Amino acid sequence: MNNKLLRVGTTYIPVANVDISAKWYVNNLGAVLSYQDEEKVILNLADQSFFLVKAAENQNSNFTDSNGNERFSMTFEVDGLDALEELHNFFKGREMHVGNIENRGHVGRNFVFADLDGNKFDVWSELSPNFKEVQNLISK
Structure with a gap:
């Protein structure tokens, strides 16, 4: 089968506050910020993209x-x-x-x-x- 999954490209993580969370991931995990708006942040970390997505409470x-x-x-x-x-x-x-x-x-x-x-x-x-x-x- 040639149509196989090759790698995980993106992981989505629910967060309460994208700005505060982005700073936490950058400062504590060494993530690199590549995009940010009010609903999401895209970070590069461990050879993968992570989307921090504003979620409903307690998610x-x-x-x-x-x-x-x-x-x-x-x-x-x-x-x-x-x-x-x-x-x-x-x-x-x-x-x-x-x-x-x-x-x-x-x-x-x-x-x-x-x-x-x-x-x-x-x-x-x-x-x-x-x-x-x-x-x-x-x-x-």
């Missing part, structure tokens, strides 16, 4: 799993445990809402953080093999 991108736990819908990757620990400490130093580094019983370690609207994100200490391969090709 976020989290969901409840079958065990009743509120979960994130996206995992960011960093290159190794040292990078994970460094980012975790950076986020804590910025007084962001950040959980503990966890061992979830698989390769690597993770932690969860949240933005101003409570949108939760996961960070994993392992790069996906395909991304590593592309990065190695680019660096040669």
Whole structure:
């Protein structure tokens, strides 16, 4: 099949205030602002476009799993445990809402953080093999 999905291009994140949220993502996550109006902001982050969209009250991108736990819908990757620990400490130093580094019983370690609207994100200490391969090709 030649018509296959190749990558995720854009992720939409509900926020209460696009201006305040945009500043938070730029200042805390290093996102690059590429467009803004009163209803949405387009950010470039982690080789992807993120649309922060003004949403109805009390909206976020989290969901409840079958065990009743509120979960994130996206995992960011960093290159190794040292990078994970460094980012975790950076986020804590910025007084962001950040959980503990966890061992979830698989390769690597993770932690969860949240933005101003409570949108939760996961960070994993392992790069996906395909991304590593592309990065190695680019660096040669």
